[in-house]
Amino acid sequence: MCVRTVTMNLKVPEGSNGILVKNLYLSCDPYMLTKMKKVEGPNLSGSFTPGSPLTGFGVAKVLDSMQPDFRKGDLVWGTTRWEEYSLITETQGLFKIEQTDVPLSYYTGILGMTGLTAFAGFHEVCSPKKGEYVFISAASGAVGQLVGQFAKLMDCYVVGSAGSKEKVDLLKNKLGFDEAFNYKEENDLDAALKRYFPEGIDIYFENVGGKMLDAVLLNMRAHGRIAVCGMISQYHLDQPEGVHNLIYVIPKRIRMQGLVVFDYFNIYPKFLEQVLLDIREGKIVYVEDIVEGLENGPTALVGFSSGRNVGKQVVAVARE
Amino acid sequence: MCVRTVTMNLKVPEGSNGILVKNLYLSCDPYMLTKMKKVEGPNLSGSFTPGSPLTGFGVAKVLDSMQPDFRKGDLVWGTTRWEEYSLITETQGLFKIEQTDVPLSYYTGILGMTGLTAFAGFHEVCSPKKGEYVFISAASGAVGQLVGQFAKLMDCYVVGSAGSKEKVDLLKNKLGFDEAFNYKEENDLDAALKRYFPEGIDIYFENVGGKMLDAVLLNMRAHGRIAVCGMISQYHLDQPEGVHNLIYVIPKRIRMQGLVVFDYFNIYPKFLEQVLLDIREGKIVYVEDIVEGLENGPTALVGFSSGRNVGKQVVAVARE
Numbered sequence: 001m002c003v004r005t006v007t008m009n010l011k012v013p014e015g016s017n018g019i020l021v022k023n024l025y026l027s028c029d030p031y032m033l034t035k036m037k038k039v040e041g042p043n044l045s046g047s048f049t050p051g052s053p054l055t056g057f058g059v060a061k062v063l064d065s066m067q068p069d070f071r072k073g074d075l076v077w078g079t080t081r082w083e084e085y086s087l088i089t090e091t092q093g094l095f096k097i098e099q100t101d102v103p104l105s106y107y108t109g110i111l112g113m114t115g116l117t118a119f120a121g122f123h124e125v126c127s128p129k130k131g132e133y134v135f136i137s138a139a140s141g142a143v144g145q146l147v148g149q150f151a152k153l154m155d156c157y158v159v160g161s162a163g164s165k166e167k168v169d170l171l172k173n174k175l176g177f178d179e180a181f182n183y184k185e186e187n188d189l190d191a192a193l194k195r196y197f198p199e200g201i202d203i204y205f206e207n208v209g210g211k212m213l214d215a216v217l218l219n220m221r222a223h224g225r226i227a228v229c230g231m232i233s234q235y236h237l238d239q240p241e242g243v244h245n246l247i248y249v250i251p252k253r254i255r256m257q258g259l260v261v262f263d264y265f266n267i268y269p270k271f272l273e274q275v276l277l278d279i280r281e282g283k284i285v286y287v288e289d290i291v292e293g294l295e296n297g298p299t300a301l302v303g304f305s306s307g308r309n310v311g312k313q314v315v316a317v318a319r320e
Numbered sequence: 321m322c323v324r325t326v327t328m329n330l331k332v333p334e335g336s337n338g339i340l341v342k343n344l345y346l347s348c349d350p351y352m353l354t355k356m357k358k359v360e361g362p363n364l365s366g367s368f369t370p371g372s373p374l375t376g377f378g379v380a381k382v383l384d385s386m387q388p389d390f391r392k393g394d395l396v397w398g399t400t401r402w403e404e405y406s407l408i409t410e411t412q413g414l415f416k417i418e419q420t421d422v423p424l425s426y427y428t429g430i431l432g433m434t435g436l437t438a439f440a441g442f443h444e445v446c447s448p449k450k451g452e453y454v455f456i457s458a459a460s461g462a463v464g465q466l467v468g469q470f471a472k473l474m475d476c477y478v479v480g481s482a483g484s485k486e487k488v489d490l491l492k493n494k495l496g497f498d499e500a501f502n503y504k505e506e507n508d509l510d511a512a513l514k515r516y517f518p519e520g521i522d523i524y525f526e527n528v529g530g531k532m533l534d535a536v537l538l539n540m541r542a543h544g545r546i547a548v549c550g551m552i553s554q555y556h557l558d559q560p561e562g563v564h565n566l567i568y569v570i571p572k573r574i575r576m577q578g579l580v581v582f583d584y585f586n587i588y589p590k591f592l593e594q595v596l597l598d599i600r601e602g603k604i605v606y607v608e609d610i611v612e613g614l615e616n617g618p619t620a621l622v623g624f625s626s627g628r629n630v631g632k633q634v635v636a637v638a639r640e
Contacts, residue, residue, distance in 0.1 A: 209567065228569045242562010247529065249548045249578040256576045258569040 001054075001298040008085060012064045018089035019070045021060035023080055024320065026294075027108035028301045028313035029142070030207075032056060033235040054082040054301075059097070059107045061320070067091060075100065077107035082297055084317060095268075099276055103288075109142050109312040110279070110286045111272060113261050117229060118146035119271045120264035125227040125257050126203045128154055133197055135216065136160045137183075138207035140167040140287070142312035143229060145175050147205045149284050152176050156203075159196045161212065163307040170310065174285060189215035200224075208233045210241045217245035217254070226256040232304070287311030321374075321618040328405060332384045338409035339390045341380035343400055344640065346614075347428035348621045348633035349462075350527075352376060353555040374402040374621075379417070379427045381640070387411055395420065397427035402617055404637055415588075419596055423608075429462050429632040430599070430606045431592060433581050437549060438466035439591045440584035445547040445577050446523045448474055453517055455536065456480045457503075458527035460487040460607070462632035463549060465495050467525045469604050472496050476523075479516045481532065483627040490630065494605060509535035520544070528553045530561045537565035537574070546576040552624070607631030 012020050035048045048054055058080040062070050070076065070091065079093035080086050088094065097107055109115060121143070122128060134151040136144045139160020148171070151158045159179040160171045171180035179196050186192040193201070193215055200221035206213060209231025216226070234240045249256065278284040289309040291300045297315040304313065332340050355368045368374055378400040382390050390396065390411065399413035400406050408414065417427055429435060441463070442448060454471040456464045459480025468491070471478045479499040480491045491500035499516050506512040513521070513535055520541035526533060529551025536546070554560040569576065598604040609629040611620045617635040624633065 213566075228566075230570065231567050234567055240564050240567055242564050243566050244560050244562050246533075246548075246563050246566070247551050247554055247560055249576060250550065251578070251580065253578040253580055253583065254576075255578075256569060256574075258571070258573040258575075260571065260573055263573065 001301075003295050008087075010063055010085060012066045012087065016087070016089060017066045018087050019065040019067055019091060019094075020063045020085065020087050021076065021080065022063055022085055023058050023060045023083060023317045025059040025105045025108045025290075026080070026082055026297065026315040026317060027057040027112070027114070028297075028304060028309070028315065029056065029113070030230050030232050030235070030304055032301060033232070033304060053086075055079060056082060057108055057113055058317075059104050060086070070094070070096070075104065077112050082294065082315075084294060099272075102276065102279055105288060105290065105314050105316070106279075106286065108314050109288065110146060110284075111275065114142040114312060115146055115275055116264055116268055116271055117259065117261040118143045118150060119275065120261065120267060121205060121227045121229050121259045122147050122150045122203075124264060124267070125259050126205065126225045128156065128203055130155050132156050132202035133199060133221070134158045134203045134205070135193070135197065135201045136205040136207070137212050137216075138162065138230070138232060138307075139177065139180060140170050140175070140310060141207060144205065144207055145171075145287060145311065146284070148175055148177050151203070153278070153283065161192075161208075164310075167310055170287060174287065183212065190218050193219040203227075205229060206231070210234055210243075213243055214245045217243075217248045217252075220248065220252050220254050222252050224252060224254050226254060227259050228256055229259045288314050290314045290316050292316050321621075323615050328407075330383050330405060332386045332407065336407070336409060337386045338407050339385040339387055339411060339414075340383045340405065340407050341396065341400065342383055342405055343378050343380045343403060343637045345379040345425045345428045345610075346400070346402055346617060346635040346637060347377040347432070347434070348617075348624060348629070348635065349376065349433070350550050350552050350555070350624055352621060353552070353624060373406075375399060376402060377428055377433055378637075379424050380406070390414070390416070395424065397432050402614065402635075404614060419592075422596065422599055425608060425610065425634050425636070426599075426606065428634050429608065430466060430604075431595060434462040434632060435466055435595055436584055436588055436591050437579065437581040438463045438470060439595065440581065440587060441525060441547045441549050441579045442467050442470045442523075444584060444587070445579050446525065446545045448476065448523055450475050452476050452522035453519060453541070454478045454523045454525070455513070455517065455521045456525040456527070457532050457536075458482065458550070458552060458627075459497065459500060460490050460495070460630060461527060464525065464527055465491075465607060465631065466604070468495055468497050471523070473598070473603065481512075481528075484630075487630055490607060494607065503532065510538050513539040523547075525549060526551070530554055530563075533563055534565045537563075537568045537572075540568065540572050540574050542572050544572060544574050546574060547579050548576055549579045608634050610634045610636050612636050 062074040075097040076094045134156045140162045161183045168180045171177040204226045206228045207230045210233040379397045382394040395417040396414045454476045460482045481503045488500045491497040524546045526548045527550045530553040
């Protein structure tokens with residue numbers, strides 16, 4: 001990635017029916033790592049185009065508009081590009097921000113795709129029941145921290161794994177997880193899970209894949225559910241690791257289901273109303289890791305693979 | 321395994337409240353292979369006990385009974401032992417056979433656990449829709465052949481894989497599959513599936529695991545469903561093969577679900593009524609591979625691992 005400086009007129013050009021926005025916050029999401037490979041692979045929406053700005057989710061302010069649905073001064077969130085200013089002609093991926101009593105950056109995360117992913121993944125895919133045993137990997141990440149809190153709101157027993165002491169402390173002391181552990185300090189993930197789940201796991205929210213999934217399969221309870229949201233441990237590998245314990249799906253009657261947030265747009269209004277309420281009532285907290293300036297975006301984005309970020313990684317392009 | 325000859329009185333002993341049955345047909349089922357390992361493993365109901373007769377499903381005739389629900393002369397199917405005569409004290413695993421206009425051996429298969437596995441696995445786990453693309457591995461086996469026929473009754477496009485030319489011919493010419501192929505003749509299972517499913521697979525009924533599952537994951541359509549009924553290719557391995565393409569569960573939103581027939585006993589009456597009707601109307605055919613005599617049971621059972629049987633493997637202990 002490189003930073004390219006060009007000059008542009010801050011008006012929608014003659015003949016275009018787009019809108020011109022000033023980008024405020026950009027979202028770093030794990031799925032973007034899968035778009036960095038050129039090869040045909042399991043990414044949903046194709047690879048990034050070399051030489052062009054990255055696409056991704058963000059929060060922006062409308063500076064000029066040729067569309068009746070958007071007016072100058074409107075705040076929007078949705079699909080934008082990694083630029084200071086963007087001319088957006090396909091506006092069906094943009095949503096107007098109506099509630100501004102919460103930090104605007106939240107619309108890159110808890111109130112945007114990240115939050116909807118956690119909400120739909122937990123409530124729609126995992127079919128949770130009050131009091132169940134829930135395990136979340138990459139638990140301090142943007143999605144994981146919310147899944148854990150949604151589970152606690154249902155009186156579940158919730159344990160998360162993460163990759164540093166700082167993240168483990170965050171999970172236990174700020175995010176309300178019952179337990180958390182640093183997977184890098186565990187030689188035997190199976191033994192670690194048995195320690196925290198002597199009765200087994202009802203729900204696993206899968207963000208990492210590989211060896212953790214193998215260990216989880218050994219520890220699932222009968223009729224357990226696995227929402228497969230991501231497998232970040234595999235994205236940088238040319239050949240994914242093999243999962244060896246899949247056979248346990250049979251005797252344990254496990255249901256594993258892949259999760260893509262686009263399938264759940266229909267519940268966005270219900271989700272937004274509920275989560276705004278939870279935020280305002282202090283029932284949910286949300287941890288962001290914000291870097292300042294577009295020029296620091298590449299480092300932030302690459303940092304994902306090594307787990308450098310604590311909480312939702314956001315790039316602040318401009319504060320207003 | 322060995323054959324042991326002992327003498328027993330064909331009466332329920334004084335003080336027992338069991339029933340004494342003459343075993344007629346014994347069922348060979350793939351799950352029994354998982355019970356032959358001593359190690360703690362993914363089998364549902366523990367290992368076989370060395371030195372004791374195998375347990376399994378079968379059809380039997382009641383010779384003597386101390387229980388009011390069973391009378392001399394009744395025909396039953398359910399859990400029995402690999403013996404000529406068995407004293408059964410736990411009768412909750414036995415069902416009385418009321419309909420005898422079909423071959424009695426069918427109650428070891430199509431009208432017993434095998435049939436219910438196929439019926440529940442397809443209709444309850446796979447959520448089939450008319451006209452969908454269905455792939456079945458080990459398709460000429462007891463469960464596979466029925467799943468394929470249930471799918472054809474819903475106007476699905478159905479392809480099966482099997483391990484010999486004879487089995488492939490059976491699938492195409494007798495069991496009504498649209499296509500079938502011999503997996504042993506395919507160097508590239510992915511290419512084979514692409515040939516038969518240029519549009520991809522909606523439903524995969526998994527009986528074999530391993531490399532076939534990896535190839536299937538590459539060829540599933542969005543929102544596809546995989547019923548995991550068995551992984552017979554893995555049962556003889558000390559360490560199961562790794563599955564490398566599980567990551568496709570995410571972008572394709574695949575739902576994989578383990579299937580154990582015991583969870584579906586509640587639909588047995590509905591299933592029995594429907595399938596008896598289908599058999600009588602000639603809408604479903606059923607292929608059995610019957611060996612004569614208990615002494616040939618061990619060879620028949622071990623033959624599973626190498627796919628020697630064509631259709632449902634049954635051991636006829638006595639014809640009446």
